[in-house]
């Protein structure tokens with residue numbers, strides 16, 4: 322029977338899945354991941370607080386375990402994420418500017434160096450644009466190091482692994498609302514500056530945390546034009562964290578599943594024609610493992626159904642919608 326990776330590969334794409342070591346303890350989930358995906362990305366294991374909990378004490382055991390799993394099953398693993406304003410160890414947050422820059426340089430050199438030649442791509446900078454879309458996010462990097470932190474991180478990552486594709490990963494760029502339009506303008510301005518200066522950057526990651534109904538991205542009329550603007554900057558496009566939040570929908574499962582499937586279909590119809598699209602990664606495969614139940618729980622307490630397969634790893638309307646979209650030429 323068709324698989325997400327099989328259908329993606331037939332059109333020159335890769336289907337990826339975010340996983341954790343914990344999730345892979347479950348043999349059924351392991352089977353689902355290895356049969357449906359060509360790539361994995363650590364959902365948590367490559368974040369700073371896990372990798373360097375104390376200064377200079379690097380611990381790669383958890384991400385190394387995921388890489389070993391990937392290789393054993395003929396999958397690749399990509400890197401997520403070097404520079405983020407979350408999951409930072411306390412000692413990093415406490416550093417004054419000069420030491421922060423030094424710690425960051427050491428971190429990038431050590432982590433990217435550890436995986437040199439082993440990961441095809443890295444999310445170097447994660448979520449650099451402000452939530453309201455007006456410019457760069459006022460995170461500790463911007464506040465202590467200034468806007469140069471982005472170019473500097475990309476340059477350092479490139480030095481540590483010249484062959485890895487370097488990515489800036491951002492959310493809230495998919496929809497048709499005014500805030501998204503603002504965020505796109507800020508994002509494109511940043512990308513143009515980096516390109517004009519010759520800073521190494523190969524791709525953009527669109528996280529694509531979508532919504533069935535509710536407050537976020539549900540329609541994608543303006544997305545194809547935005548993708549063309551990214552492509553015109555000579556950047557590849559990765560969908561990096563795809564899922565569909567069903568928090569605002571009524572309880573009935575058939576209704577929820579239909580709405581989620583419709584969002585998948587509309588989103589894929591908008592992105593699949595773009596020739597620079599290379600990778601689609603969903604943020605998990607099975608509803609059993611979604612981050613949304615802890616971060617955006619439904620008011621009625623029912624588990625969300627945001628991912629391509631249901632909580633028993635069985636096909637559901639979203640599965641069929643995704644497969645139909647991937648199968649269309």
Ligand code: G3I
Nearest residue numbers: 341364365368401402407408447492528562604611612616
């Ligand atoms: O591993 C510890 C465990 O040892 C401990 O007992 C437990 C108690 O809370 O926490 C565990 O860590 C949690 C980790 O997920 C486990 O996977 C963290 O508390 C929790 O904050 C963490 O959440 C992750 C979140 O990023 C923050 O890193 C989510 O799983 C993950 O889905 C989410 O992913 C982010 C992307 O990286 C960036 N884009 C947005 C996306 C969703 O927020």
